[in-house]
Amino acid sequence: MIADDMNLARRVSELASRFPEVWQDYQGWLRDIVGSRSVLSVRYPNWQAAIIFRWRLFYFVSYVAVVVFFKRCRKTLESLAAIDYRYILQRTATLLAVAALTLCGTAATTGILIAFYYQPAAMQAHESLSAIAHDISSGAVILSLHHVAGNGLIVVSLVQLVVMFLGREFLCSWFTGWISGICLTLAAMGLSWTAIVLSWDQTSFWRFKIELSIVGSIPFVGGALREVLSGGSGINSVTLQHMYALHSYVLAIAAIFLSVLHLGALILQEQHWKAEQQRFDLSKLGERFLRKSL
CATH class of the missing domain: 1.20.1270 (Substrate Binding Domain Of Dnak; Chain:A; Domain 2)
Known part of the structure:
Protein backbone atom coordinates (compact mmCIF):
# COMPACT_ATOMS: atom_id res chain seq x y z
CA MET A 1 0.00 0.00 0.00
CA ALA A 82 -4.11 45.71 -23.06
CA ILE A 83 -6.35 45.33 -26.11
CA ASP A 84 -7.64 48.54 -27.64
CA TYR A 85 -11.35 47.78 -27.69
CA ARG A 86 -12.21 51.19 -29.03
CA TYR A 87 -10.40 50.47 -32.28
CA ILE A 88 -12.08 47.05 -32.54
CA LEU A 89 -15.52 48.57 -32.02
CA GLN A 90 -14.83 51.30 -34.54
CA ARG A 91 -13.68 48.75 -37.09
CA THR A 92 -16.82 46.70 -36.39
CA ALA A 93 -18.97 49.79 -36.92
CA THR A 94 -17.31 50.36 -40.29
CA LEU A 95 -17.96 46.77 -41.35
CA LEU A 96 -21.59 47.11 -40.27
CA ALA A 97 -21.82 50.29 -42.35
CA VAL A 98 -20.62 48.29 -45.36
CA ALA A 99 -23.30 45.69 -44.62
CA ALA A 100 -25.94 48.43 -44.33
CA LEU A 101 -24.92 49.89 -47.69
CA THR A 102 -25.07 46.42 -49.26
CA LEU A 103 -28.54 45.79 -47.85
CA CYS A 104 -29.65 49.23 -48.96
CA GLY A 105 -28.42 48.55 -52.49
CA THR A 106 -30.13 45.17 -52.53
CA ALA A 107 -33.41 46.68 -51.37
CA ALA A 108 -33.14 49.46 -53.96
CA THR A 109 -32.39 47.06 -56.82
CA THR A 110 -35.20 44.67 -55.96
CA GLY A 111 -37.52 47.63 -55.36
CA ILE A 112 -36.89 48.90 -58.88
CA LEU A 113 -37.72 45.46 -60.28
CA ILE A 114 -40.92 45.32 -58.23
CA ALA A 115 -41.89 48.84 -59.37
CA PHE A 116 -42.11 47.64 -62.98
CA TYR A 117 -45.21 45.60 -62.10
CA TYR A 118 -46.60 47.19 -58.93
CA GLN A 119 -49.71 49.35 -59.36
CA PRO A 120 -50.28 51.94 -56.58
CA ALA A 121 -54.06 51.92 -56.75
CA ALA A 122 -56.59 50.74 -54.19
CA MET A 123 -58.13 48.09 -56.44
CA GLN A 124 -54.90 46.84 -58.05
CA ALA A 125 -52.17 47.05 -55.37
CA HIS A 126 -52.75 43.73 -53.65
CA GLU A 127 -53.50 41.94 -56.91
CA SER A 128 -50.31 43.28 -58.52
CA LEU A 129 -48.21 42.00 -55.62
CA SER A 130 -49.91 38.62 -55.87
CA ALA A 131 -49.21 38.57 -59.61
CA ILE A 132 -45.55 39.41 -59.01
CA ALA A 133 -45.24 36.55 -56.53
CA HIS A 134 -47.03 33.93 -58.62
CA ASP A 135 -47.03 34.95 -62.28
CA ILE A 136 -43.72 36.76 -62.82
CA SER A 137 -40.58 34.68 -63.24
CA SER A 138 -38.51 34.82 -60.01
CA GLY A 139 -41.00 37.33 -58.63
CA ALA A 140 -41.33 35.55 -55.29
CA VAL A 141 -37.54 35.54 -54.90
CA ILE A 142 -37.34 39.26 -55.65
CA LEU A 143 -40.09 40.03 -53.13
CA SER A 144 -38.38 37.90 -50.49
CA LEU A 145 -35.03 39.59 -51.11
CA HIS A 146 -36.69 42.99 -50.85
CA HIS A 147 -38.31 42.14 -47.52
CA VAL A 148 -35.18 40.52 -46.09
CA ALA A 149 -32.99 43.44 -47.15
CA GLY A 150 -35.39 45.97 -45.65
CA ASN A 151 -35.69 44.18 -42.32
CA GLY A 152 -31.98 43.41 -42.27
CA LEU A 153 -31.19 47.09 -42.78
CA ILE A 154 -33.14 47.93 -39.63
CA VAL A 155 -31.38 45.25 -37.58
CA VAL A 156 -27.90 46.18 -38.83
CA SER A 157 -28.53 49.90 -38.27
CA LEU A 158 -29.70 49.35 -34.70
CA VAL A 159 -26.78 47.05 -33.88
CA GLN A 160 -24.37 49.53 -35.40
CA LEU A 161 -25.70 52.35 -33.23
CA VAL A 162 -25.00 50.25 -30.14
CA VAL A 163 -21.50 49.42 -31.39
CA MET A 164 -20.81 53.07 -32.20
CA PHE A 165 -21.99 54.13 -28.75
CA LEU A 166 -19.72 51.59 -27.06
CA GLY A 167 -16.86 52.77 -29.27
CA ARG A 168 -17.49 56.38 -28.19
CA GLU A 169 -18.31 57.40 -31.75
CA PHE A 170 -20.90 59.87 -30.54
CA LEU A 171 -18.21 62.45 -29.79
CA CYS A 172 -17.83 65.63 -31.83
CA SER A 173 -15.09 64.15 -34.00
CA TRP A 174 -17.51 61.42 -35.15
CA PHE A 175 -20.51 63.76 -35.43
CA THR A 176 -21.23 63.13 -39.11
CA GLY A 177 -21.07 59.35 -38.78
CA TRP A 178 -23.18 59.33 -35.60
CA ILE A 179 -25.96 61.60 -36.92
CA SER A 180 -26.06 59.90 -40.32
CA GLY A 181 -26.32 56.52 -38.59
CA ILE A 182 -29.31 57.68 -36.55
CA CYS A 183 -30.99 59.16 -39.62
CA LEU A 184 -30.31 55.97 -41.59
CA THR A 185 -31.99 53.91 -38.87
CA LEU A 186 -35.03 56.20 -38.92
CA ALA A 187 -35.19 56.03 -42.72
CA ALA A 188 -35.04 52.22 -42.62
CA MET A 189 -37.90 52.15 -40.12
CA GLY A 190 -39.88 54.53 -42.30
CA LEU A 191 -39.32 52.31 -45.33
CA SER A 192 -40.56 49.29 -43.40
CA TRP A 193 -43.63 51.19 -42.20
CA THR A 194 -44.61 52.43 -45.66
CA ALA A 195 -43.95 48.98 -47.16
CA ILE A 196 -46.58 47.49 -44.86
CA VAL A 197 -49.14 49.98 -46.17
CA LEU A 198 -48.22 49.26 -49.80
CA SER A 199 -49.20 45.61 -49.42
CA TRP A 200 -52.80 46.89 -49.08
CA ASP A 201 -54.38 43.89 -47.42
CA GLN A 202 -56.82 43.85 -44.52
CA THR A 203 -54.10 43.88 -41.88
CA SER A 204 -52.21 46.81 -43.40
CA PHE A 205 -55.41 48.78 -44.05
CA TRP A 206 -56.76 48.64 -40.50
CA ARG A 207 -53.31 49.05 -39.01
CA PHE A 208 -52.71 52.18 -41.05
CA LYS A 209 -56.11 53.52 -40.07
CA ILE A 210 -55.26 53.15 -36.37
CA GLU A 211 -51.86 54.72 -36.91
CA LEU A 212 -53.43 57.66 -38.72
CA SER A 213 -55.68 58.31 -35.74
CA ILE A 214 -52.62 58.26 -33.49
CA VAL A 215 -50.78 60.68 -35.78
CA GLY A 216 -53.80 62.95 -35.87
CA SER A 217 -53.79 63.19 -32.07
CA ILE A 218 -50.33 64.81 -32.03
CA PRO A 219 -50.67 68.40 -30.79
CA PHE A 220 -50.30 71.26 -33.29
CA VAL A 221 -48.95 69.22 -36.24
CA GLY A 222 -51.06 66.07 -36.03
CA GLY A 223 -53.78 67.24 -38.38
CA ALA A 224 -51.32 68.42 -41.02
CA LEU A 225 -49.36 65.16 -40.89
CA ARG A 226 -52.55 63.17 -41.23
CA GLU A 227 -53.53 65.15 -44.32
CA VAL A 228 -50.10 64.66 -45.88
CA LEU A 229 -50.08 60.91 -45.23
CA SER A 230 -53.68 60.16 -46.16
CA GLY A 231 -54.12 62.73 -48.93
CA GLY A 232 -57.55 63.65 -47.63
CA SER A 233 -60.15 62.64 -45.11
CA GLY A 234 -60.35 58.97 -46.10
CA ILE A 235 -58.00 56.12 -46.96
CA ASN A 236 -58.15 55.52 -50.70
CA SER A 237 -56.00 55.39 -53.83
CA VAL A 238 -54.61 58.85 -53.13
CA THR A 239 -53.37 57.60 -49.76
CA LEU A 240 -51.69 54.65 -51.43
CA GLN A 241 -50.04 56.93 -53.99
CA HIS A 242 -48.75 59.16 -51.20
CA MET A 243 -47.26 56.14 -49.42
CA TYR A 244 -45.78 54.88 -52.69
CA ALA A 245 -44.11 58.23 -53.39
CA LEU A 246 -42.86 58.46 -49.81
CA HIS A 247 -41.49 54.91 -49.93
CA SER A 248 -40.02 54.85 -53.43
CA TYR A 249 -38.66 58.37 -53.78
CA VAL A 250 -38.27 60.22 -50.50
CA LEU A 251 -37.23 57.52 -48.03
CA ALA A 252 -35.45 55.25 -50.51
CA ILE A 253 -33.27 58.06 -51.90
CA ALA A 254 -32.63 59.33 -48.38
CA ALA A 255 -31.58 55.85 -47.21
CA ILE A 256 -29.14 55.42 -50.11
CA PHE A 257 -27.65 58.87 -49.57
CA LEU A 258 -27.37 58.38 -45.81
CA SER A 259 -25.78 54.94 -46.14
CA VAL A 260 -23.11 56.29 -48.50
CA LEU A 261 -22.53 59.35 -46.31
CA HIS A 262 -22.40 57.21 -43.19
CA LEU A 263 -19.83 54.79 -44.57
CA GLY A 264 -17.70 57.58 -46.00
CA ALA A 265 -17.73 59.49 -42.71
CA LEU A 266 -16.68 56.42 -40.73
CA ILE A 267 -13.85 55.56 -43.13
CA LEU A 268 -12.49 59.12 -43.16
CA GLN A 269 -12.69 59.48 -39.40
CA GLU A 270 -11.12 56.07 -38.86
CA GLN A 271 -8.17 57.00 -41.07
CA HIS A 272 -7.80 60.30 -39.24
CA TRP A 273 -7.92 58.54 -35.88
CA LYS A 274 -5.31 55.98 -36.95
CA ALA A 275 -3.04 58.79 -38.15
CA GLU A 276 -3.37 60.52 -34.78
CA GLN A 277 -2.58 57.28 -32.96
CA GLN A 278 0.49 56.77 -35.14
CA ARG A 279 1.73 60.28 -34.42
CA PHE A 280 1.13 59.68 -30.73
CA ASP A 281 3.11 56.44 -30.81
CA LEU A 282 5.96 58.11 -32.68
CA SER A 283 6.09 60.89 -30.09
CA LYS A 284 6.28 58.30 -27.32
CA LEU A 285 9.07 56.50 -29.15
CA GLY A 286 10.98 59.76 -29.51
CA GLU A 287 10.64 60.51 -25.81
CA ARG A 288 11.95 57.08 -24.89
CA PHE A 289 14.91 57.49 -27.25
CA LEU A 290 15.80 60.86 -25.73
CA ARG A 291 15.60 59.48 -22.21
CA LYS A 292 17.90 56.59 -23.09
CA SER A 293 20.37 58.87 -24.84
CA LEU A 294 20.49 61.21 -21.85
Whole structure:
Protein backbone atom coordinates (compact mmCIF):
# COMPACT_ATOMS: atom_id res chain seq x y z
CA MET A 1 0.00 0.00 0.00
CA ILE A 2 2.91 2.32 0.72
CA ALA A 3 4.24 1.69 -2.79
CA ASP A 4 0.87 2.64 -4.27
CA ASP A 5 0.85 5.86 -2.26
CA MET A 6 4.35 6.72 -3.46
CA ASN A 7 3.33 6.11 -7.07
CA LEU A 8 0.34 8.38 -6.55
CA ALA A 9 2.58 11.07 -5.05
CA ARG A 10 4.93 10.75 -8.02
CA ARG A 11 2.05 11.30 -10.43
CA VAL A 12 0.95 14.35 -8.48
CA SER A 13 4.50 15.68 -8.62
CA GLU A 14 4.66 15.18 -12.39
CA LEU A 15 1.32 16.92 -12.79
CA ALA A 16 2.28 19.89 -10.63
CA SER A 17 5.64 20.27 -12.39
CA ARG A 18 3.77 21.11 -15.59
CA PHE A 19 2.88 24.46 -14.04
CA PRO A 20 6.22 26.12 -13.29
CA GLU A 21 4.55 29.31 -12.04
CA VAL A 22 3.42 27.44 -8.89
CA TRP A 23 5.71 24.42 -8.75
CA GLN A 24 8.64 26.39 -7.36
CA ASP A 25 6.49 27.69 -4.51
CA TYR A 26 4.72 24.47 -3.53
CA GLN A 27 7.16 21.64 -4.21
CA GLY A 28 8.41 21.87 -0.60
CA TRP A 29 4.87 21.31 0.62
CA LEU A 30 4.60 18.16 -1.49
CA ARG A 31 7.91 16.88 -0.11
CA ASP A 32 6.59 17.32 3.43
CA ILE A 33 3.46 15.36 2.53
CA VAL A 34 5.52 12.53 1.05
CA GLY A 35 7.85 12.52 4.05
CA SER A 36 4.93 12.26 6.44
CA ARG A 37 3.91 8.89 4.98
CA SER A 38 6.39 6.96 7.10
CA VAL A 39 5.29 8.81 10.24
CA LEU A 40 1.66 8.00 9.51
CA SER A 41 2.54 4.31 9.11
CA VAL A 42 3.98 4.29 12.62
CA ARG A 43 1.10 6.12 14.30
CA TYR A 44 -1.89 4.60 12.47
CA PRO A 45 -2.88 1.35 10.83
CA ASN A 46 -2.06 1.06 7.16
CA TRP A 47 -5.58 1.74 5.92
CA GLN A 48 -5.94 4.86 8.10
CA ALA A 49 -2.48 6.09 7.12
CA ALA A 50 -3.35 5.61 3.43
CA ILE A 51 -6.60 7.57 3.81
CA ILE A 52 -4.88 10.47 5.61
CA PHE A 53 -2.02 10.54 3.10
CA ARG A 54 -4.30 10.51 0.09
CA TRP A 55 -6.50 13.18 1.62
CA ARG A 56 -3.43 15.40 2.01
CA LEU A 57 -2.52 14.77 -1.63
CA PHE A 58 -6.05 15.60 -2.71
CA TYR A 59 -5.99 18.82 -0.70
CA PHE A 60 -2.62 19.72 -2.23
CA VAL A 61 -3.87 19.12 -5.78
CA SER A 62 -7.06 21.11 -5.16
CA TYR A 63 -5.20 24.03 -3.64
CA VAL A 64 -2.61 24.18 -6.42
CA ALA A 65 -5.34 23.88 -9.07
CA VAL A 66 -7.18 26.87 -7.61
CA VAL A 67 -3.97 28.90 -7.51
CA VAL A 68 -3.16 28.01 -11.12
CA PHE A 69 -6.70 28.86 -12.20
CA PHE A 70 -6.68 32.31 -10.65
CA LYS A 71 -3.20 33.09 -11.94
CA ARG A 72 -4.22 32.13 -15.46
CA CYS A 73 -7.38 34.23 -15.14
CA ARG A 74 -5.31 37.18 -13.98
CA LYS A 75 -2.98 36.88 -16.95
CA THR A 76 -5.95 36.63 -19.30
CA LEU A 77 -7.55 39.74 -17.83
CA GLU A 78 -4.28 41.64 -18.06
CA SER A 79 -3.89 40.66 -21.71
CA LEU A 80 -7.49 41.65 -22.43
CA ALA A 81 -6.98 44.98 -20.70
CA ALA A 82 -4.11 45.71 -23.06
CA ILE A 83 -6.35 45.33 -26.11
CA ASP A 84 -7.64 48.54 -27.64
CA TYR A 85 -11.35 47.78 -27.69
CA ARG A 86 -12.21 51.19 -29.03
CA TYR A 87 -10.40 50.47 -32.28
CA ILE A 88 -12.08 47.05 -32.54
CA LEU A 89 -15.52 48.57 -32.02
CA GLN A 90 -14.83 51.30 -34.54
CA ARG A 91 -13.68 48.75 -37.09
CA THR A 92 -16.82 46.70 -36.39
CA ALA A 93 -18.97 49.79 -36.92
CA THR A 94 -17.31 50.36 -40.29
CA LEU A 95 -17.96 46.77 -41.35
CA LEU A 96 -21.59 47.11 -40.27
CA ALA A 97 -21.82 50.29 -42.35
CA VAL A 98 -20.62 48.29 -45.36
CA ALA A 99 -23.30 45.69 -44.62
CA ALA A 100 -25.94 48.43 -44.33
CA LEU A 101 -24.92 49.89 -47.69
CA THR A 102 -25.07 46.42 -49.26
CA LEU A 103 -28.54 45.79 -47.85
CA CYS A 104 -29.65 49.23 -48.96
CA GLY A 105 -28.42 48.55 -52.49
CA THR A 106 -30.13 45.17 -52.53
CA ALA A 107 -33.41 46.68 -51.37
CA ALA A 108 -33.14 49.46 -53.96
CA THR A 109 -32.39 47.06 -56.82
CA THR A 110 -35.20 44.67 -55.96
CA GLY A 111 -37.52 47.63 -55.36
CA ILE A 112 -36.89 48.90 -58.88
CA LEU A 113 -37.72 45.46 -60.28
CA ILE A 114 -40.92 45.32 -58.23
CA ALA A 115 -41.89 48.84 -59.37
CA PHE A 116 -42.11 47.64 -62.98
CA TYR A 117 -45.21 45.60 -62.10
CA TYR A 118 -46.60 47.19 -58.93
CA GLN A 119 -49.71 49.35 -59.36
CA PRO A 120 -50.28 51.94 -56.58
CA ALA A 121 -54.06 51.92 -56.75
CA ALA A 122 -56.59 50.74 -54.19
CA MET A 123 -58.13 48.09 -56.44
CA GLN A 124 -54.90 46.84 -58.05
CA ALA A 125 -52.17 47.05 -55.37
CA HIS A 126 -52.75 43.73 -53.65
CA GLU A 127 -53.50 41.94 -56.91
CA SER A 128 -50.31 43.28 -58.52
CA LEU A 129 -48.21 42.00 -55.62
CA SER A 130 -49.91 38.62 -55.87
CA ALA A 131 -49.21 38.57 -59.61
CA ILE A 132 -45.55 39.41 -59.01
CA ALA A 133 -45.24 36.55 -56.53
CA HIS A 134 -47.03 33.93 -58.62
CA ASP A 135 -47.03 34.95 -62.28
CA ILE A 136 -43.72 36.76 -62.82
CA SER A 137 -40.58 34.68 -63.24
CA SER A 138 -38.51 34.82 -60.01
CA GLY A 139 -41.00 37.33 -58.63
CA ALA A 140 -41.33 35.55 -55.29
CA VAL A 141 -37.54 35.54 -54.90
CA ILE A 142 -37.34 39.26 -55.65
CA LEU A 143 -40.09 40.03 -53.13
CA SER A 144 -38.38 37.90 -50.49
CA LEU A 145 -35.03 39.59 -51.11
CA HIS A 146 -36.69 42.99 -50.85
CA HIS A 147 -38.31 42.14 -47.52
CA VAL A 148 -35.18 40.52 -46.09
CA ALA A 149 -32.99 43.44 -47.15
CA GLY A 150 -35.39 45.97 -45.65
CA ASN A 151 -35.69 44.18 -42.32
CA GLY A 152 -31.98 43.41 -42.27
CA LEU A 153 -31.19 47.09 -42.78
CA ILE A 154 -33.14 47.93 -39.63
CA VAL A 155 -31.38 45.25 -37.58
CA VAL A 156 -27.90 46.18 -38.83
CA SER A 157 -28.53 49.90 -38.27
CA LEU A 158 -29.70 49.35 -34.70
CA VAL A 159 -26.78 47.05 -33.88
CA GLN A 160 -24.37 49.53 -35.40
CA LEU A 161 -25.70 52.35 -33.23
CA VAL A 162 -25.00 50.25 -30.14
CA VAL A 163 -21.50 49.42 -31.39
CA MET A 164 -20.81 53.07 -32.20
CA PHE A 165 -21.99 54.13 -28.75
CA LEU A 166 -19.72 51.59 -27.06
CA GLY A 167 -16.86 52.77 -29.27
CA ARG A 168 -17.49 56.38 -28.19
CA GLU A 169 -18.31 57.40 -31.75
CA PHE A 170 -20.90 59.87 -30.54
CA LEU A 171 -18.21 62.45 -29.79
CA CYS A 172 -17.83 65.63 -31.83
CA SER A 173 -15.09 64.15 -34.00
CA TRP A 174 -17.51 61.42 -35.15
CA PHE A 175 -20.51 63.76 -35.43
CA THR A 176 -21.23 63.13 -39.11
CA GLY A 177 -21.07 59.35 -38.78
CA TRP A 178 -23.18 59.33 -35.60
CA ILE A 179 -25.96 61.60 -36.92
CA SER A 180 -26.06 59.90 -40.32
CA GLY A 181 -26.32 56.52 -38.59
CA ILE A 182 -29.31 57.68 -36.55
CA CYS A 183 -30.99 59.16 -39.62
CA LEU A 184 -30.31 55.97 -41.59
CA THR A 185 -31.99 53.91 -38.87
CA LEU A 186 -35.03 56.20 -38.92
CA ALA A 187 -35.19 56.03 -42.72
CA ALA A 188 -35.04 52.22 -42.62
CA MET A 189 -37.90 52.15 -40.12
CA GLY A 190 -39.88 54.53 -42.30
CA LEU A 191 -39.32 52.31 -45.33
CA SER A 192 -40.56 49.29 -43.40
CA TRP A 193 -43.63 51.19 -42.20
CA THR A 194 -44.61 52.43 -45.66
CA ALA A 195 -43.95 48.98 -47.16
CA ILE A 196 -46.58 47.49 -44.86
CA VAL A 197 -49.14 49.98 -46.17
CA LEU A 198 -48.22 49.26 -49.80
CA SER A 199 -49.20 45.61 -49.42
CA TRP A 200 -52.80 46.89 -49.08
CA ASP A 201 -54.38 43.89 -47.42
CA GLN A 202 -56.82 43.85 -44.52
CA THR A 203 -54.10 43.88 -41.88
CA SER A 204 -52.21 46.81 -43.40
CA PHE A 205 -55.41 48.78 -44.05
CA TRP A 206 -56.76 48.64 -40.50
CA ARG A 207 -53.31 49.05 -39.01
CA PHE A 208 -52.71 52.18 -41.05
CA LYS A 209 -56.11 53.52 -40.07
CA ILE A 210 -55.26 53.15 -36.37
CA GLU A 211 -51.86 54.72 -36.91
CA LEU A 212 -53.43 57.66 -38.72
CA SER A 213 -55.68 58.31 -35.74
CA ILE A 214 -52.62 58.26 -33.49
CA VAL A 215 -50.78 60.68 -35.78
CA GLY A 216 -53.80 62.95 -35.87
CA SER A 217 -53.79 63.19 -32.07
CA ILE A 218 -50.33 64.81 -32.03
CA PRO A 219 -50.67 68.40 -30.79
CA PHE A 220 -50.30 71.26 -33.29
CA VAL A 221 -48.95 69.22 -36.24
CA GLY A 222 -51.06 66.07 -36.03
CA GLY A 223 -53.78 67.24 -38.38
CA ALA A 224 -51.32 68.42 -41.02
CA LEU A 225 -49.36 65.16 -40.89
CA ARG A 226 -52.55 63.17 -41.23
CA GLU A 227 -53.53 65.15 -44.32
CA VAL A 228 -50.10 64.66 -45.88
CA LEU A 229 -50.08 60.91 -45.23
CA SER A 230 -53.68 60.16 -46.16
CA GLY A 231 -54.12 62.73 -48.93
CA GLY A 232 -57.55 63.65 -47.63
CA SER A 233 -60.15 62.64 -45.11
CA GLY A 234 -60.35 58.97 -46.10
CA ILE A 235 -58.00 56.12 -46.96
CA ASN A 236 -58.15 55.52 -50.70
CA SER A 237 -56.00 55.39 -53.83
CA VAL A 238 -54.61 58.85 -53.13
CA THR A 239 -53.37 57.60 -49.76
CA LEU A 240 -51.69 54.65 -51.43
CA GLN A 241 -50.04 56.93 -53.99
CA HIS A 242 -48.75 59.16 -51.20
CA MET A 243 -47.26 56.14 -49.42
CA TYR A 244 -45.78 54.88 -52.69
CA ALA A 245 -44.11 58.23 -53.39
CA LEU A 246 -42.86 58.46 -49.81
CA HIS A 247 -41.49 54.91 -49.93
CA SER A 248 -40.02 54.85 -53.43
CA TYR A 249 -38.66 58.37 -53.78
CA VAL A 250 -38.27 60.22 -50.50
CA LEU A 251 -37.23 57.52 -48.03
CA ALA A 252 -35.45 55.25 -50.51
CA ILE A 253 -33.27 58.06 -51.90
CA ALA A 254 -32.63 59.33 -48.38
CA ALA A 255 -31.58 55.85 -47.21
CA ILE A 256 -29.14 55.42 -50.11
CA PHE A 257 -27.65 58.87 -49.57
CA LEU A 258 -27.37 58.38 -45.81
CA SER A 259 -25.78 54.94 -46.14
CA VAL A 260 -23.11 56.29 -48.50
CA LEU A 261 -22.53 59.35 -46.31
CA HIS A 262 -22.40 57.21 -43.19
CA LEU A 263 -19.83 54.79 -44.57
CA GLY A 264 -17.70 57.58 -46.00
CA ALA A 265 -17.73 59.49 -42.71
CA LEU A 266 -16.68 56.42 -40.73
CA ILE A 267 -13.85 55.56 -43.13
CA LEU A 268 -12.49 59.12 -43.16
CA GLN A 269 -12.69 59.48 -39.40
CA GLU A 270 -11.12 56.07 -38.86
CA GLN A 271 -8.17 57.00 -41.07
CA HIS A 272 -7.80 60.30 -39.24
CA TRP A 273 -7.92 58.54 -35.88
CA LYS A 274 -5.31 55.98 -36.95
CA ALA A 275 -3.04 58.79 -38.15
CA GLU A 276 -3.37 60.52 -34.78
CA GLN A 277 -2.58 57.28 -32.96
CA GLN A 278 0.49 56.77 -35.14
CA ARG A 279 1.73 60.28 -34.42
CA PHE A 280 1.13 59.68 -30.73
CA ASP A 281 3.11 56.44 -30.81
CA LEU A 282 5.96 58.11 -32.68
CA SER A 283 6.09 60.89 -30.09
CA LYS A 284 6.28 58.30 -27.32
CA LEU A 285 9.07 56.50 -29.15
CA GLY A 286 10.98 59.76 -29.51
CA GLU A 287 10.64 60.51 -25.81
CA ARG A 288 11.95 57.08 -24.89
CA PHE A 289 14.91 57.49 -27.25
CA LEU A 290 15.80 60.86 -25.73
CA ARG A 291 15.60 59.48 -22.21
CA LYS A 292 17.90 56.59 -23.09
CA SER A 293 20.37 58.87 -24.84
CA LEU A 294 20.49 61.21 -21.85
